[in-house]
Amino acid sequence: MSIPMTQLGSRALHHEENPEVEREYDNLRALARAEADKRGDCYERSKRAYEDGDGARAKELSNQGKAHDAKMKEYNRQASDYIFRENNAPGRVDGDSIDLHGQFVEEAERILEQRIRADQARGQTHLHAIVGKGNHSSNHHVQKLKPKVEELCRELGLQYSTEENAGRIYINLQGGEPIPPQHGGYGGHQDQYQPPHHGQQQHGGQHRPPQHHQQHQEPEEETADGLIPLLLQKLEKACCAVM
Incomplete structure (x- = not known):
């Protein structure tokens, strides 16, 4: 081809x-x-x-x-x-990332598939594919690499998601949900992407952890644990009063 x-x-x-x-x-x-x-x-x-x-x-x-x-x-x-x-020289991308800038579509597909299979053989859990946002593409902001990467992921049975930086795609190499890790990323800097929590969509919106549910659960557990000792104390006082 x-x-x-x-x-x-x-x-x-x-x-x-x-x-x-x-x-x-x-x-x-x-x-x-x-x-x-x-x-x-x-x-x-x-x-x-x-x-x-x-x-x-x-x-x-x-x-x-x-x-x-x-x-x-x-x-x-x-x-x-x-x-x-x-x-992709050392120090320019993290070990869990691959930069596909400058590649023709079919070249990028070949390179990415080889990398995915190699990482899977090594037991890697995920891969960040850097494809760019298409802002400088010859067809006026039309992304060419991103659709091909997504198509390849579907062919390989892998789940993926667009990261907060729209020029990056997170690929789960082990077949699970495409939830990016909280740290790691590109060029030696920590990834600012915050993983979505259960019940939240992976694309768009702000991801806020369900902290309020956890805060309500802890007091309820403490009240239940202290209920029996409290009843015993009241019974002892009642017995003393009768005696």
Whole structure:
């Protein structure tokens, strides 16, 4: 399956401005697009040669198109690997997170599935997938990665939820409810997301723990525990008065 030649955002490097990194990434993608154009031209000329009855020329052009297709895929692979290393370098994301900025949709799907299966094999409980909010996407605020991540989770039978930071998706790797942990997260900082409590929705709204129910339960338990000693004291006083 071919990878769509669409850049997912104006900036592929997520963490800081680095013109050299962006330039190298853009250069690799540009080389891939050039090979894609050459591939298309060869296939079109091959089709015309075939229609003209020149089978040998048609086959030659078709082979040239396949060669350009292979080069295109190689340049895209290099770009994908390069930006992934930059965005996921040690210290830039936590161990339970993966940053998919700069990836084409099908590249992100492949990388994420590999990571999910590897983490599951290691017994990891969850994964934060950083997909971005789509604010800089070429189609005007249309998220491309997020729907694909959600689709992959459904295919793998995993539950997920959008975190308070809409550019992150929490994935439960063990099949349970997608309730993010209170700590951990991105770039070495603690995650500010507060997990929803039972009976509350996971999307939208403010999550407030049911503290009042706990406070009412404790006094009731204390009253019940002290009821019998209190009755005994009253009985002793009554007996003394009779005597």
